[in-house]
Amino acid sequence: MSFSQNLISKELTQQMQQWRRDIHAHPETAFEEVRTAKLVEETLLDMGLPVETGIAQTGLVATLKNGAGPTIGLRADMDALDIHELTGKPYASKYPGKMHACGHDGHTAMLLGAARYLTEHRPFKGTIHFIFQPAEENEGGARVMVEEGLFERFPCDAVFGLHNAPRMPLGHFGIRTGPMLSASDFFEIEITGTGAHAAYPQSGTDAIVAGAQLVLALQQIVSRNNDPLNPLVVSVTEFRGGDTWNVLPEKVVIRGTCRCFSEEVRHQTKKRFEEICTGIQSQSGATVQLNYIEGYPATVNEEKATQYAIRAAQQIAGKERVNTECPQRMGSEDFGFMQQACPGAYIVMGTSETGSEANVHNPYYDFNDNALGLGAAYWIELVKQFCPA
Numbered sequence: 001m002s003f004s005q006n007l008i009s010k011e012l013t014q015q016m017q018q019w020r021r022d023i024h025a026h027p028e029t030a031f032e033e034v035r036t037a038k039l040v041e042e043t044l045l046d047m048g049l050p051v052e053t054g055i056a057q058t059g060l061v062a063t064l065k066n067g068a069g070p071t072i073g074l075r076a077d078m079d080a081l082d083i084h085e086l087t088g089k090p091y092a093s094k095y096p097g098k099m100h101a102c103g104h105d106g107h108t109a110m111l112l113g114a115a116r117y118l119t120e121h122r123p124f125k126g127t128i129h130f131i132f133q134p135a136e137e138n139e140g141g142a143r144v145m146v147e148e149g150l151f152e153r154f155p156c157d158a159v160f161g162l163h164n165a166p167r168m169p170l171g172h173f174g175i176r177t178g179p180m181l182s183a184s185d186f187f188e189i190e191i192t193g194t195g196a197h198a199a200y201p202q203s204g205t206d207a208i209v210a211g212a213q214l215v216l217a218l219q220q221i222v223s224r225n226n227d228p229l230n231p232l233v234v235s236v237t238e239f240r241g242g243d244t245w246n247v248l249p250e251k252v253v254i255r256g257t258c259r260c261f262s263e264e265v266r267h268q269t270k271k272r273f274e275e276i277c278t279g280i281q282s283q284s285g286a287t288v289q290l291n292y293i294e295g296y297p298a299t300v301n302e303e304k305a306t307q308y309a310i311r312a313a314q315q316i317a318g319k320e321r322v323n324t325e326c327p328q329r330m331g332s333e334d335f336g337f338m339q340q341a342c343p344g345a346y347i348v349m350g351t352s353e354t355g356s357e358a359n360v361h362n363p364y365y366d367f368n369d370n371a372l373g374l375g376a377a378y379w380i381e382l383v384k385q386f387c388p389a
C-alpha cells in the first residue's frame, strides 16, 4: 500500500509487527497489564523519552517536547479480553482464556511506532503526550486515569483516539463530529416477593409475574417516552428466578443495558427506570430494588479536534477514503471519559483486506499487521497538522 510507505520504513514496520505479536502472545486484562506496560515503558525509555508510570495502576504517559507549540495527547489502549483464542497463529495467546481480540495490541504497537518516528524525525513544534491506558474493556481505565489527574499532570489542547475496524476496508477511515459511539449503562433489578406453593398463589407475592410486567414496562421507555429521533436501546439480557415447577420463587433478578448518545436521554432513562420500579412495587406488593450503574459516556467528537483528525486521515488515505459522516454506533468506548475532560476526536481505521475477517471480540479475530504502518502514519500526520513545525 502506498499511503504509508513514504513515511514508515520497512524496518519500523517490522519493529511494530514484532511489538504487536509479542503483546498479542501475552494478553493481559483490566489493570493487570503489567508485562505490557513494562514492554511499553522500556521501549519508550529506549527512545530517550521520559515516562510516568503507575497512572491507573498500569497506565503510563511518555512526553516528547520539541520547542514551543500546542500540546497534543495521543491515546492507545493496552488491555485484552477474557476470550479463549482460536486463531492457531504462531504468536497466539500463551494465556488460556485471555486474548487480544479487540486489536489493542495493534493500537499499542502503532502508537509506539509513531513515538519512535516522531522522536527520530521531530517534524513538529510543541509537545506530545503518548498516553497508554489500561482497562478499556468494561472497567473504564480512561476514567481512572482522568480521576488520577491525567490532564492536570499532562495538560493537552486536544486528545485523540483510534480504533481498528475489521468491517471496513484497509486504507479507509471513519469519523464524525458530535456523538459517534453510545453511552452504556447497566442495570440490575432485584424483585423480592413471598414464596408460595404454586397451587396456592394467593398465599404468596409472585416475583415472576412482577418481573415479567417490569420487563415489558421497561420496553415502553423506548417506544413511549423517548424521542424517536434520539436513539435509545433498552435491552434486558438476563432474567433469573425459580428452581422448579410447583413453587413460586421468592426472588427474581433482572439485568441488562441501556445505550444512547445524549446525556439528556441518559438521565431521562434512569429516571423512568426508577419510576417504573416504584410503580411495579406498589402494584405487585413485591419489593423492587433497582441498581442503575452508569457505565461509559458517549464518545463525542469535538468539532475542531475532529477537523484535525479528518485532515490527517485525508492526507494519509486520500480524501475519498475518509468517511466524515461515519454512522453512529451503539457500541461504547471509554475514550468518552477523556473527551469529557479535554476536547478530543476518535477515529476508526479500516483493516479488512478480504471482507470476511473475524470481527473484534471473536476468538478468531487477529489485528491485521498490514494496517500498522497506516495507523502510525495517521498519528504522525496528526501531530504534523496539530503542531506544525
Ligand SMILES: [Zn+2]
Pocket: 101, 102, 137, 360, 361
Ligand atoms: Zn473491545
Ligand SMILES: [Zn+2]
Pocket: 102, 103, 104, 136, 163
Ligand atoms: Zn477495543
